[in-house]
Amino acid sequence: xxxxxxxxxxxxxxxxxxxxxxEAFLKNSIQQPRRHDLQNMLSHKxxxxxxxxxxxxxxxxxxxxxxxxxxxxxxxxxxxxxEHQRYELFLPLHELWRQYIIDLCGGLKxxxxxxxxxxxxxxxxxxxxxxxxxxxxxxxxxxxxxxxxQEFKHVFKIITRDDKLKVIPKRNSVFAVEINGFxxxxxxxxxxxxxxxxxxxxxxLKGTIDL
Amino acid sequence: RVRNAxxxxxxxxxxxxxxxHEGAVSTVQVSVLLPECSSAPSHLDSVLNxxxxxxxxxxxxxxxxxxxxxxxxxxxHGAVFGLSYRTRIDEDNCVALMPNGHLTLSLDKDSxxxxxxxxxxxxxxxxxxxxxxxxxxxxDSSMAPGRRSYxxxxxxxxxxxxxxxxxxxSHHPGGGASIQPLLSRCDWSQHRPEVNCxxxxxxxxxxxxxxxxHSFLEWLGAVDAGISCENSSSSFLSSFVCPEPNTMHRxxxxxxxxxxxxxxxxxxxxxxLRRYVEQPRLASWVSMTVxxxxxxxxxxxxxxxxxxxxxxxxxxxxxxHDHTYQLHLAMGAHDVCPP
Numbered sequence: 001x002x003x004x005x006x007x008x009x010x011x012x013x014x015x016x017x018x019x020x021x022x023e024a025f026l027k028n029s030i031q032q033p034r035r036h037d038l039q040n041m042l043s044h045k046x047x048x049x050x051x052x053x054x055x056x057x058x059x060x061x062x063x064x065x066x067x068x069x070x071x072x073x074x075x076x077x078x079x080x081x082x083e084h085q086r087y088e089l090f091l092p093l094h095e096l097w098r099q100y101i102i103d104l105c106g107g108l109k110x111x112x113x114x115x116x117x118x119x120x121x122x123x124x125x126x127x128x129x130x131x132x133x134x135x136x137x138x139x140x141x142x143x144x145x146x147x148x149x150q151e152f153k154h155v156f157k158i159i160t161r162d163d164k165l166k167v168i169p170k171r172n173s174v175f176a177v178e179i180n181g182f183x184x185x186x187x188x189x190x191x192x193x194x195x196x197x198x199x200x201x202x203x204x205l206k207g208t209i210d211l
Numbered sequence: 212r213v214r215n216a217x218x219x220x221x222x223x224x225x226x227x228x229x230x231x232h233e234g235a236v237s238t239v240q241v242s243v244l245l246p247e248c249s250s251a252p253s254h255l256d257s258v259l260n261x262x263x264x265x266x267x268x269x270x271x272x273x274x275x276x277x278x279x280x281x282x283x284x285x286x287x288h289g290a291v292f293g294l295s296y297r298t299r300i301d302e303d304n305c306v307a308l309m310p311n312g313h314l315t316l317s318l319d320k321d322s323x324x325x326x327x328x329x330x331x332x333x334x335x336x337x338x339x340x341x342x343x344x345x346x347x348x349x350x351d352s353s354m355a356p357g358r359r360s361y362x363x364x365x366x367x368x369x370x371x372x373x374x375x376x377x378x379x380x381s382h383h384p385g386g387g388a389s390i391q392p393l394l395s396r397c398d399w400s401q402h403r404p405e406v407n408c409x410x411x412x413x414x415x416x417x418x419x420x421x422x423x424x425h426s427f428l429e430w431l432g433a434v435d436a437g438i439s440c441e442n443s444s445s446s447f448l449s450s451f452v453c454p455e456p457n458t459m460h461r462x463x464x465x466x467x468x469x470x471x472x473x474x475x476x477x478x479x480x481x482x483x484l485r486r487y488v489e490q491p492r493l494a495s496w497v498s499m500t501v502x503x504x505x506x507x508x509x510x511x512x513x514x515x516x517x518x519x520x521x522x523x524x525x526x527x528x529x530x531x532h533d534h535t536y537q538l539h540l541a542m543g544a545h546d547v548c549p550p
Contacts, residue, residue, distance in 0.1 A: 135324040142327025143363075143371065211324055 087161050090128070090147045097128030101179050108180050121177070121184055123199050126151055129177050131158055134185065137172040137211050144168060151195045172211050240502045241477060242435050242467040243484065246416050249462040251408060258483045262404040265381040265471040266390075267296060269398045272375050273306055274368035276314065277349075279356045281393050286312050286349050290386030292473065294504060295376040301342070305508045306376055310383070310474075312350035316374075317508035318343050326372040328364050344508065379471045404470030411465060415457040428527060428539055431498060435465060477501060481528070488530050495532040500525060 035041075102108045104124055105117050132145040144166055146158035156168050156175070170188035177184045187209050193201055245251075251259070275281070276293070285291040286308070293308040305317040316330075323330055323343035332340035347354060347364065354361045368374055382390055414434065417427060481499065488497045502525035529537040 135321075136327070137324060139323070139327045139329050142325070143366070211320075 085159060085165055086163050087147070087159055090149065090159055093128040094130060094147050097126075098179060100124075101129075108182065110181070112182075114182065117182055118184060122203055125195055125199075126177070127195070131156060132176045132178075133168060133173055134176045135174040135211060141168055141173055153194050154192050174211070239471070239504045240467060240469040240500075241472060241480065242465065242500045242502075243480070244431065244434060244498045245464040245466075245487070246414070246460045246496070247462060248464040249410055251464060251466065252487060255466075255480075255483050255487060258480050259406050259466060259468060262406075262468060262470070262476045263381065263384060263473055264401050264403045265379055266394060266399050266401050268378045268380060268394065269400075270375045271378040271397055272368075272373065273316075274365055274374075275393060275396065276306075276308060277361070277365050277368065278393065281390070282349060282356065284389035285382065285386060285393075288386065288389070290383040291380065291390065292382070292471075293378055293380040294471065296379045298376055300508060304374060304376070306374070306378070307508045312348060314347045314349055315508045316345040316347075318345065322372055322374070326367050326374075328367050381471045381473055383473065383475065402470060404468050404472055407467045407469075409465045411463045412461065414460050414463045416460050416463070417457045424537075424539055428541070431500065431527065434463075435467065435500070485530055488532055491532075496529055498527060498529045500527045 101121075101124060105112065105120050108117065126148050127150070129148050130145065131148050133141045133143060136142050144158070144160060146160035146166065148156055148158050149165070150157040154170055156170060157165060158168060159165050170192050173188040175186045175188060177186060189211070190203065190209070191198070276286075289310045289312065291308060292310050293306075295304075295306040298305045300317060302319070304319060304322050307315045307317075309315070316326075317333070318326065318330070320341050320343065323345070326345070328345055328347075330343045330345035333342035333344055352358075354364075380390060380393075411434070417430060484497050484499060488495075525541055527539040527541075529539075531537075
């Protein structure tokens, strides 16, 4: 093959062009690492820092919300199964209640003042007491007697000796509670509060206690 | 309503050969007026003196009336009749036992609430009920001894409301033995009905068919009470006048029997009076007034009876020569009129 014709002018020009072309081509085709980009690095740049206080994560409230009435009813915690409805099973509860009342009234001797005992009883809890209906506007309630199982705002649920669960409305009835010879008559119409609310309630004599 | 305290309910003239006496009223007094008669004829006298006696029991506990033996021997045969004595119908608790086996208790509000047996509020008090009536049919099968309602009533009367009243008790003839056990347990005394005879002279009597029934009844009551209808001018002017037209009778006999009287005794008296009036006499009529207790819880045919201004419930029977009779029936304001 004939050798490359070295023309002095053409080869000079073309080596310049070739060099420039080659550099430009290489620059475009090869990725430049950022570190080597000195121009970029040395130019003034402002970096904006965030206003950072480490945020505390809000803790979940430690106590549970509680169930509303519908959920409670669904759970059926307050219903007693028929096989558990036996009078004998509630007698220990009654004993517990008696001890509680005796402690509450400070002994309950024969010489205790009935007024004081009555005042204490107003704030006491009656779950486990033996209640008897003494007077009532409805004659069929009179005479029912049993251990109080649940006290609601308007009714008493008692279990009688015949293992029957009876629901007796408080209104228009007079109940008798007996401890150690003290018989206390409770006028149900004035007693229509939840047991928990009654502890803080001040009782005033309003209206008539006639049924 | 308050103005019209007494209602004369019925005035009927009927002709019949048989007068039926409704035997369910508790009687305290019978008065008979025989015009133109100076002394009681012997038959009448014997009838009047043979009224059956009755017993007064002091402080009878009412649950004794539910005693099994007493029920079986006396009440079921319809032989007993009793009423509480000296208990006011509008204040105290009243008890009545009828021959048909109905026991009626008329209680005030507190006693009813303590007793705890089914009852109804009284018909005569409106709005707030202050009086209650417990009416029990002892012959009903649900009240047989041993049944639940019987036991409930018994425990109520024994332990809850210990009801005790003085009691007047009477029995039909032949039933005397059945109430002896009950009497032996209590403090009792026997009484005879009291008979009072009066001869009245110069009595102006109205002709019965020709005057207004109200005024005739008033005149009859005046004669019975011994009020003179002369209307003479004195410091007190009475408004009781003998209704016109009237005739003057020389004599008249007024007899009254008081006590707990049985229906069949009154029936006998009625028959006797009818026989008397049928015979030809100067006067053509005879009147008999039967009065009930003012404080009885029941008046005739088991209706409720109350006391507003007066507890009258009585009827007057006028019998005539020609087999006709007139019936005047009077009730107080707190009464139910029988049909």
